[in-house]
Amino acid sequence: MLHTHSNILGLAAALAFACAAGPANAGGNPTDPQIAHIAYTAGAIDIEAAKQALKISKDANVRAFADDMVRDHQAVNDKALALVKKLNVTPEDNDTSKALTKQAEAKRAELSKLSGAAFDKAYVDNEVAYHKTVDNALETTLIPSSSNGELKALLQTGLKIFEGHLQHAEHLASTSK
Numbered sequence: 001m002l003h004t005h006s007n008i009l010g011l012a013a014a015l016a017f018a019c020a021a022g023p024a025n026a027g028g029n030p031t032d033p034q035i036a037h038i039a040y041t042a043g044a045i046d047i048e049a050a051k052q053a054l055k056i057s058k059d060a061n062v063r064a065f066a067d068d069m070v071r072d073h074q075a076v077n078d079k080a081l082a083l084v085k086k087l088n089v090t091p092e093d094n095d096t097s098k099a100l101t102k103q104a105e106a107k108r109a110e111l112s113k114l115s116g117a118a119f120d121k122a123y124v125d126n127e128v129a130y131h132k133t134v135d136n137a138l139e140t141t142l143i144p145s146s147s148n149g150e151l152k153a154l155l156q157t158g159l160k161i162f163e164g165h166l167q168h169a170e171h172l173a174s175t176s177k
Contacts, residue, residue, distance in 0.1 A: 029145035033092035040080050041097040042134050043073040045104040052108055053123050062120045065172055076158045083150055124172045131166035
C-alpha cells in the first residue's frame with residue numbers, strides 16, 4: 001500500500017507543480033498550450049489505465065467503469081484536439097505532463113503485477129485518488145489559469161464529467177471489499 005500511496009503523492013505533486021512552476025506567463029501559472037497538454041495527458045493516462053483494467057479485470061462492475069473511462073476521456077480528449085486545431089494552438093509538453101506520464105507508467109507497472117480482487121481494489125482505489133487530484137488541479141489551477149474562453153469552457157465541462165467519475169469510483173470502492 002505504501003507504494004501505491006507514493007505514486008498518488010507523486011501524481012499530486014506533479015499536478016501541484018502546474019500551479020507553482022513552469023515556464024509560463026508572468027503570474028507563474030501554466031500557459032494555455034501547457035494547460036492543453038496537461039489536460040490531454042491526464043485524460044490519456046486514464047484511458048490507458050482503463051484499457052489495462054479491461055485486459056486484467058474479470059469483475060463486471062470494474063469493467064463497466066473502465067469502459068466509461070475510455071469513452072468519456074476519449075470524448076473530452078477528442079474535443080480538446082479539435083479545439084487546439086481550431087485555435088491553431090500547439091499543445092506544449094512541459095514538466096507537469098512529463099511527471100504525470102512517468103507516474104502513470106510506474107502505476108501501470110505496479111498494477112500489472114496484480115490480478116483478481118487485488119487488481120480490482122488497487123485500480124479502483126487509484127481511480128478515486130487520481131480523479132480527486134485531477135479534479136482539484138482543474139478547479140484550482142488549470143481552469144483559473146486558462147485565458148482562452150473556449151479552453152476554459154472545455155475544462156469546466158471536463159471537470160463536471162470527471163466529478164461524476166469520482167463519485168462512481170468512490171461508489172465502486174465502497175461496494176467492493
